[in-house]
Amino acid sequence: MNLIIKDKNAYVKEDMMSDKLSFPNDFVNRIICGDSLKVMKQIPSASIDIVVTSPPYNLKNSTGNGMKDPRGGKWKNAALCKGYLDHEDCMPHDEYVKWQRDCLTEMFRIIPENGAVFYNHKWRVQDGLLQDRHDIVYDFPVRQIIIWKRNGGINFNAGYFLPTYEVIYLIVKKNFKLAPKANAFGDVWEFGQELNNPHPAPFPVNLISRIISSTNAKIVLDPFMGSGTTAIAAKINNRQYVGIEISKAYVQLAEKRISEILL
Numbered sequence: 001m002n003l004i005i006k007d008k009n010a011y012v013k014e015d016m017m018s019d020k021l022s023f024p025n026d027f028v029n030r031i032i033c034g035d036s037l038k039v040m041k042q043i044p045s046a047s048i049d050i051v052v053t054s055p056p057y058n059l060k061n062s063t064g065n066g067m068k069d070p071r072g073g074k075w076k077n078a079a080l081c082k083g084y085l086d087h088e089d090c091m092p093h094d095e096y097v098k099w100q101r102d103c104l105t106e107m108f109r110i111i112p113e114n115g116a117v118f119y120n121h122k123w124r125v126q127d128g129l130l131q132d133r134h135d136i137v138y139d140f141p142v143r144q145i146i147i148w149k150r151n152g153g154i155n156f157n158a159g160y161f162l163p164t165y166e167v168i169y170l171i172v173k174k175n176f177k178l179a180p181k182a183n184a185f186g187d188v189w190e191f192g193q194e195l196n197n198p199h200p201a202p203f204p205v206n207l208i209s210r211i212i213s214s215t216n217a218k219i220v221l222d223p224f225m226g227s228g229t230t231a232i233a234a235k236i237n238n239r240q241y242v243g244i245e246i247s248k249a250y251v252q253l254a255e256k257r258i259s260e261i262l263l
């Protein structure tokens with residue numbers, strides 16, 4: 001069984017990680033159901049080649065009204081308006097920034113001197129001005145920003161053009177190098193959203209497969225694993241994965257998707 005269920009509400013419980021996990025046996029090719037920060041603290045330094053992840057964006061903490069009222073707002077067709085099953089996505093902004101910086105600090109600790117973190121996020125307009133997530137990443141070594149161009153968008157607003165892209169921060173330790181010839185992909189990537197996935201905010205498999213296949217990584221961590229896309233892309237590319245996800249239901253969805261891929 002590739003599943004360790006610790007506690008579906010692990011984020012708020014102090015005692016959930018009292019059982020010590022041991023690396024690599026409890027981690028490799030498994031998805032651990034628990035709080036990413038607490039679980040990452042049990043991963044030894046320099047033991048994971050790359051991290052590929054998309055955290056919750058804190059979308060429900062918004063100066064716009066749409067995400068708060070799915071009955072009439074501009075988000076009414078977006079699956080995310082119902083939120084995640086076990087995470088409210090509505091922290092005070094300062095608390096959210098601190099949480100994400102703490103998570104990035106752990107991700108950075110567990111990669112080696114040739115490792116990298118691919119950190120996907122979304123910029124948005126708040127109070128009429130761009131919120132570009134600089135406050136999360138400003139003192140991490142960002143080497144590049146990859147633009148993930150999606151199909152269309154939903155944030156129609158008379159004050160600005162329709163946003164259609166997300167960003168992937170490539171945060172590196174100094175010896176990180178791409179796989180041979182991968183640099184030719186350029187830094188603007190066009191991939192349509194994943195449509196056949198009950199998770200509210202899944203990555204498209206091809207996007208993550210592009211990232212993983214562009215590196216020499218043998219082992220890939222996603223500390224916000226959701227429906228298991230990073231694990232699927234790792235398997236497709238013959239790499240190992242480590243997953244962490246707070247929601248037991250999403251862990252089960254991920255396990256089902258992983259078991260169904262045909263290689």
Ligand SMILES: C[S@@+](CC[C@H](N)C(=O)[O-])C[C@H]1O[C@@H](n2cnc3c(N)ncnc32)[C@H](O)[C@@H]1O
Binds near residue numbers: 011087203227229246
């Ligand atoms: C943007 S989604 C990731 C989706 C994923 N990339 C996929 O393809 O399905 C963020 C995920 O983080 C999870 N999450 C929220 N808080 C968490 C925490 N403290 N620890 C671990 N996972 C958490 C949510 O349940 C959600 O599934």
